[in-house]
Amino acid sequence: IKALAVEPTTLEDFVAYVDLLTPLPPRAAQCTKEIQLVDDMYILLDDYDAQVPPADLEKLALIHTMFAKFREALAQAQVLRSRLQPTHYKSLERLITSAGSQLDALNQRLNAPAFQDPASIPRSQLIELADIRSAVMELKIKMERYAKWQATLDLPVDSMSALQATIAKLDRMQSLWEAVDKWQQLMDQYNNMPFSSLNKANIARDVEALGEQAETLLASHDRSAAHVSQSLIDKVNQYKKILPCILELANPVLRPRHWARLFETVNQPYDEETVFTLAQLSEYNILDHQQLVFEVSALATGEHELETTLVSIRDVWESATLQMVPYNNKTKNVYILHAVDDLQSLAEDHEVTLANMLSSSYISGIQPQVEAMRTKLVQVLQVLDEWAACQRVWSHLEPIFSQYEMQRQMSSQTTRFRVVDRRWRAIMRNALREPKVLVATASPGLAATLQESNRVMQAIQRSLDHYLDAKRVAFPRFFLLSDPELLEVLSMLHSPPGVRPLLPKMFPRIKELIFGTTEEVENKPRNFLQSFLGSPGLSLSFTNAANVISPSAAVGASWPGEILGMVCPTG
Secondary structure: HHHHHHHOOOOOHHHHHHHHHOOOHHHHHHHHHHHHHHHHHHHHHHHHHOOOOOOHHHHHHHHHHHHHHHHHHHHHHHHHHHHHHHHHHHHHHHHHHHHHHHHHHHHHHHHHHHHHOOOHHHHHHHHEEEEEEEEHHHHHHHHHHHHHHHHHHOOOOOOHHHHHHHHHHHHHHHHHHHHHHHHHHHHHHHHHHHHHHOHHHHHHHHEEEEEEEHHHHHHHOHHHHHHHHHHHHHHHHHHHHHHHHHHHOOOOOHHHHHHHHHHOOOOOOOOOOOOOOOOHHOOHHHHOOOHHHHHHHHHHHHHHEEEEHHHHHHHHHHHHEEEEEEEEOOOOOOOOEHHHHHHHHHHHHHHHHHHHHOOOOHHHHHHHHHHHHHHHHHHHHHHHHHHHHHHHHHHHHHHHHOOOHHHHHHHHHHHHHHHHHHHHHHHHHHHHHHOHHHHHHHHOOOOHHHHHHHHHHHHHHHHHHHHHHHHHHOOOHEEEEOOHHHHHHHHHHHOOOHHHHHHHHHHHOOOOOEEEEEEEEOOOOEEEEEEEEEOOOEEEEEOHHOOOOOOHHHHHOOOHHHHHHHHHHOO
């Protein structure tokens, strides 16, 4: 009741007053019904002579009094509203009109010639747009409040479509000038930063993105800003014409020698310490020589691929080592090469790869390095071939000339082999100390030493072959034995029982020989043939003293012939 009695003096107070007043008439009607219901209940109590406490009757009277005052105040408030309404309606109308005028002024600022001029400074335009946006947002708050007041006063509510159109235009204008500003910043950045720091992927991505954005802005803008959008599109399209050349120049594999060639074409000095920018390249007219740029970039890419292959091969061989295993004999601390075939195959493959690289049209820049690496691999192959050949023959001859009987029978060849053996062991000791392939195979004199050792061992092998042939001619039954078997027999001539496993090859009818030992002669045990075993059920014993094998026969090759004479007297 007190709030309704206060007369509003301002438009804002009047709107609040109306907002308070509007829901009261329906509430008053509802209260009237509820009070009537209470009155009917008290009447019913009176009809039945019910005793009602005086306090309750006083409350009922107070309700009627206060409700009457409320209805009176509500009626006066409605009269007051009707009286004040025209004045405040006009005030609201003036405010809305003023807001419209402010909006028109802001639109005029958006339509300023500077926003339609492609030559305008983007940063200045963005500052102006930020100021306009601030004013528009303040105006939006006011107009939203005025619309709310219109709804409260039951007046037609302004749709604010003009404000929304202004905001949309402001957004488009800001997007356009932000794009123009970004383009200018990118150009400043690309043109003035050290060219070696440019990222070709970022350049291509940024230019393409701004081009698409400019096309979208051109389609969304009205005619007033079309010049700015079109100007941005023209700049992007013009840049796209030289972009492929820029991207090729930004090839990260370009080396100083490539840049020197480009700078020489435009008569500009260059050294490895030269720092230049895209703006300088443009000033030097290097971008006008697109064909040359593409050729140099392609050359750099091809050379880089070859360099990558060369580095890969070089890394493999700088870490490659000779694998060595202990030699399986009674001699300690002697090693031989292991898996040398794998190294040879790898060296052959890489040598072929390097040879193919030398035939590439991109080889000129790294030809000396490739030729040097190929020369190393050729040397590795030559040395490994000699080394492997030397190891094969040495491994074959070493157990032969380690036997006393062979040393005695081939003394001169044994002497020659011992020289080779000392060289071989020295080579393997050096390789064990420095197993890196490139270092070991480049050891001074190694190749010559291996070649000389191979020549000597080939001569020894020929002498050994002649020696074995002579033994076979002396006793044809030796033709039934292979070279290793014959060498085993010859090494056991001083101990005939040790040759028994091979006798069946020389004498197919003999399955086993039984030897005996008698008293010593000249401090040596005397072996004699007791008997032999033939096919199942067949055996023959010898008791005649003439059939005893003498100690002197044990050191020659005659006792197998004696056996032959015993078994087959006719020969």
